[in-house]
Amino acid sequence: xxxxxxxxxxxxxxxxxxxxxxxxxxxxxxxxYKKTTIxxxxxxxxxxxxxxxxxxxxxxAIGEAICALQHGKMQADIQAIVEEDKPASDRMxxxxxxxxxxxxxxxxxxxxxxDIVYSAVEEEWTSARSFADALRGMVEHLIREGRxxxxxxxxxxxxxxxxxxxxxLQSIYHPxxxxxxxDTLDDDAATLAxxxxxxxxx
Numbered sequence: 001x002x003x004x005x006x007x008x009x010x011x012x013x014x015x016x017x018x019x020x021x022x023x024x025x026x027x028x029x030x031x032x033y034k035k036t037t038i039x040x041x042x043x044x045x046x047x048x049x050x051x052x053x054x055x056x057x058x059x060x061a062i063g064e065a066i067c068a069l070q071h072g073k074m075q076a077d078i079q080a081i082v083e084e085d086k087p088a089s090d091r092m093x094x095x096x097x098x099x100x101x102x103x104x105x106x107x108x109x110x111x112x113x114x115d116i117v118y119s120a121v122e123e124e125w126t127s128a129r130s131f132a133d134a135l136r137g138m139v140e141h142l143i144r145e146g147r148x149x150x151x152x153x154x155x156x157x158x159x160x161x162x163x164x165x166x167x168x169l170q171s172i173y174h175p176x177x178x179x180x181x182x183d184t185l186d187d188d189a190a191t192l193a194x195x196x197x198x199x200x201x202x
Contacts, residue, residue, distance in 0.1 A: 017055045020045060021069075024062045025116075033063060033115040064127050067120045071131035074102045074173075082138045088146030089200070093193040095138065096172065100189035103173045121174060132166070139165050143200075152200040161200070168192050 023045045028036055038059055042049045056062045081094050106117065120128040140162045146152035172189050 013055070017065075020047075020052060020055055021062065021065055025066060028063075028116055033059075033119055060125070063116045063119060064125050066116055067125060067127035068130075070106060070117065071127055074099070074106075075131060075134050077102060078135065078138060082141060087151060088142045088149060089151050089197050092139075092142050092146070092200075093190075093197060095142070096169070096189045096193035096196075097186070099135075099169060100172050100185045104185055135169065136162055136166050139169075146200065150202065153202045165196055168196055 020041075024036075024041055027041055027044045031040070036059065038049050038052055041059075041062075042052055045052075056065070078095055078098055081091050081098055084091060106114075117128075119125070140158060143152060143158055143161055143165075147154050147158075171192070172185065
């Protein structure tokens, strides 16, 4: 494995890195992430393998960067809901719905990214773990606010409650579990949110 280029990069380098990522998304979409090699990408982009290695140490590093970008968009969308000045129960419901809608957009409108995100979760890439950790943190924040405001019960340990909710949320965003109910994901998310909120009621 080759070491990535060290040192500070200028605007041109960042533009080239983005160009490689954009081309990689297109190539992965046509041929699949797992079947694509750095040599394939180099040929498709018209660059040498050595030049690509200047920016990314491996194919996985490119996939990680793409996943981090997509997970960052999802996290920002959900974080904005969590920070609103509304009842915790309302925000929790909308987190379920926002996660479902982001997932549908990712796998329907940007289907070419499915293979990459699938690999990220299956192989536990840093980007996937970071998103799951951030999501759990936002769920815990809502649980604590809901308890302080008298909306949610206080008997169950917070860690246990958060873990249970994260297990439920997996059925909404985990790529390995989505194939069976992608067409009904919005309705399923609303149903699951209602069930969770009833269980949280004091």
